[in-house]
Amino acid sequence: MPPELLFDQSFGDLFVMRLAGNIISAGVAGSIQYSYQHLGVSLLVVLGHEGCGAVKAALAARFQRATHPERIQKLVELIDPGLEQIDPNLSAAEQLEAGVEANVRWSMHQVVRTPEVQQALRDARNILIVGAVYELSTGKVRWLDSERKG
Numbered sequence: 001m002p003p004e005l006l007f008d009q010s011f012g013d014l015f016v017m018r019l020a021g022n023i024i025s026a027g028v029a030g031s032i033q034y035s036y037q038h039l040g041v042s043l044l045v046v047l048g049h050e051g052c053g054a055v056k057a058a059l060a061a062r063f064q065r066a067t068h069p070e071r072i073q074k075l076v077e078l079i080d081p082g083l084e085q086i087d088p089n090l091s092a093a094e095q096l097e098a099g100v101e102a103n104v105r106w107s108m109h110q111v112v113r114t115p116e117v118q119q120a121l122r123d124a125r126n127i128l129i130v131g132a133v134y135e136l137s138t139g140k141v142r143w144l145d146s147e148r149k150g
């Protein structure tokens with residue numbers, strides 16, 4: 001479902017970046033910075049989703065030594081650091097559930113620790129970074145705790 005419909009917004013109201021595995025690459029970080037500094041965006045939502053194929057690929061690479069085509073491998077490498085705490089003894093389904101949430105937190109963490117966000121938080125400027133998981137099974141968005149520090 002498009003984020004505009006999910007959050008009851010009109011087209012053009014949200015600055016949406018749709019990326020496999022909600023990754024923070026250099027270009028994504030630049031777009032986030034742009035939206036904050038030039039468009040006045042003050043709320044950043046990192047929205048993962050149940051059953052994410054990119055997280056699944058990263059888990060397979062980590063736990064089953066699966067190999068992926070080069071560019072997917074690059075995606076997997078951006079996700080992997082966020083999966084460090086995932087218990088290898090969980091079932092594949094449990095790993096994916098935990099991995100999706102861990103990957104949202106990892107993306108949030110990467111944004112929060114950027115110098116401009118740290119400065120904005122120090123200045124108590126209007127900025128909030130929150131994480132959520134879109135549950136395909138219920139159609140609902142489950143909010144995670146917000147992270148205010150790096």
Ligand SMILES: [Zn+2]
Pocket residue numbers: 020021022049051052053054055
């Ligand atoms: Zn996905």
